[in-house]
Amino acid sequence: MNQLTEEQIAQLSPDTASLAAGKGLAGTSKWVSFAYNERVLWGEIKGSGSTPYRSQIDLTNTAFKCSCPSRKFPCKHGLGLYLMFTRNFADFTKTENEPVWVKEWMDKRASKPATTEPKPEADVETVAKQAKAKEKRQNKRLEEIAGGVAELDLWVKDLLRGGLLAFPEKGPQFWKKTAARMVDAKAPGLGNMVKEFQEINYFSGNTWQGEALQQATKIFMLLEGVKNIDALPTLVQEDVKSLIGISRNQKELLEDAAAEKIKDIWLVLGRQREVNDEDLTIQRDWLYGTQSKRFALILNFAYRSAPIQNLVVPGTATQAELVFYPGNYPLRAAIKMVGSNSTQFSIPEMFGNWDAVQEYYTQILSKFPWADNIPLFVKDLLPVTHASKWHLRDSDGYIMPLPADFDIQKLYQILAISGGASVHMSFLRQKDTVVPLGVWVDGKYKLI
Template sequence: MNQLSEEQVEALSPDTPSLKAGRDLANAKKWVNLFYNDRVLWGEIQGSGRDTYKTQIDLNNTAFKCTCPSRKFPCKHGLGAYLLFAKDSSIVTKSEEEPAWVKDWMDKRVQKEEKKATAEAEPISPEKAAKQNKAKEKTQNERLDKIQAGIAELDLWLKDMLRAGFLAVPEKDYQYWTRTSTRLIDAQAKGLSAMVKEISQINFFQAPVQWQTELIEKTSHLYLLLEAFKNIEALPDLLQEDIKGLIGISKTQKEVLDSTPESFKDSWLVLAKQRFNVEEDNLVGQRQWLYGFKTKKMALLLDFAFANAPIKNSLVPSTVLNAELVFYPSNYPLRAIIKSQGSSSTDIPAIPHMLQSWQEWQESYTDALIKMPWIDIVPAHIANLSLIQYQGQWLLMDSKGHSKTLYLSEEKVYELLALLGGKKADFSIVSTLKSIEPVGVWLEGKYIFL
């Protein structure tokens, strides 16, 4: 059984209103009954109608199920039950006997994992493999023809923009951008379409030096990618994979697992979980940052789901997961998939290797850019940082007096001030060249996610 703290349970909440409602239900008097054993927590709570809502939580591989009509995962009832259990498990009655509705759900989860493991281990016949490869190659060639046609058109569009001069760009209308991005979608180059949309979203009402700098940066990145694709055969194999992925020729998780022989078994600390919206596709995305204590590797689990649908592989920050990861092929491997997953715990075995200054961080970030010029977010651990305020901005200052601007909400800044109490601390961060976002802080050998 994986015993989580209240803070770790709260991190599972899909939004602030759900968390507030969940806290209100973390009261034994509001539950008709509440039981647990080493694998599951379950209970019943009175709903708005005549029948009670049945809530259950997998305690080993965190998952929720509830009979309430909420479309949020977890719902307020699941959060309330788990918060109550995390606060004081002695309040909840221990029972090895599970009701049918609980046993059925848990047994199906176990069977699903066993079936998945069996299917992955089952070999494919040479004839079937050859047929699949032939069909796949045909599809890839057809798609490549479409993409090349789209890239040729985008290259011309970009050069026309340059000939007309960047000063004319703010005057471009909505159709100028959507026409190009839509054509790239038709050409099955979704990544390039997204880059065009990013350029269109530049705030052209800010100071000219700001929007001009941003426009040059984004168009340069786009042009570099187009030129790289034109010369892709001359580039290293792993960089070719990065370029294909950025353009939109991405591999499925199954393809990555089937084609990547190397995997990494480790105890992975879940550093952070970040959710974001992909409004145009009505999707919710989730980034989960992991650190392996043996391999000393950082990993990013990136998952998507339709709005209000549960996201798979939702892990708990500050817990250590025994798992085997496979990384997507890349010149700077960061994104990964969980190949197999074991138990998790709250015991952190060690403190990770720390960079000692912002100068070391800059060198590390530069190395990442050399390997993968289009990388946007890089994780790191940095030691002995102080939280200071200067000219109305919050900064993190290293032991050499160098500082970086903090990208954090006001609420989180005050939470961090309370945690630090004016002392220096080690931080885990995710960063771009322009922003530093702390995701956790190390205090007295413990990791506290923000």
């Protein structure tokens, strides 16, 4: 049985409203009945209907089910039940006598195969035809976006010819207009890179010039890559196609016999969730393989209030097989198979200071110059202030800044957990800043 912490349960919530509602249902007086055993937790709660809603949670391989009509997953009842279990564990009765509705669900889950039945391997001729058809589709797409690439190439050159000092005068609509043109040209990836100009703070200090020039350089390199794609190594071609918006179908990836697959025990280091201007929820789960020593990014999308199926739980270790998207720096992956999870895992190997991190970061950029989120571990880091801004100081006394918009409550959380002492930390290297994901304290991993 894996008993999650409140922080881990909160990471499973589909939105803040569901979490708030779940917390309101986390009192024992709200529930008609509740119990658990090593494999499952269940409870009944009075709802708007004549019969109570039945909620149940698989404790071995975290999953939820509820009889309520909510389209959110997990619903507020599942979140409330799990939060109540964590807060009031002593009030729960442990019994092996599961109600029929609980036993049927759990037995059905246990009877499912751990892996997907493999499809018969296609013959050489079929594989060749599929590869040729895929290449034809992608070449046609490249031809379709050629106009957008030429337009953006001229736009970037005119932008830089006008000088960086003109950037602060350009309002959000200037960037949005060009980004929208790239979407119309069927190159949404280029549009997203243009949008990043409007995220730069042009009225705070003198760092914006470097940020703006760096972003313009990334776009220019990508445009050059598109124009000369046939001359690039195969894996770099995959990177260029992905960046401009020619993404590989996940179903196709999972069925690709040649794709890189890694079975491992994956530490789920953290989850990031944001909603963009188009009402699209983007969820990023950051993983680390304990045996392969590989990092992975699981990317999921949902439109408006549509639920996202969460196959991993932040702050736990999960047995899983991942399939990596091809690239010169393969980081993004899809989950092919997932097994049980655990809250027990050892501390991974870590860099000792920021110098070692910078050397590694430089190696990554030499392979993938557009990298903007690099997961890393560093030991003995301490939050400190310098020039009225927060930084992380390593054991040698060198510092790296946190983003200007980093949640101050999370920073206070780090200080409270560590007691003011240095801690081992997982984080994302974002350009010239670092974003903490979690810390190790007394051998245990705490989400931030």
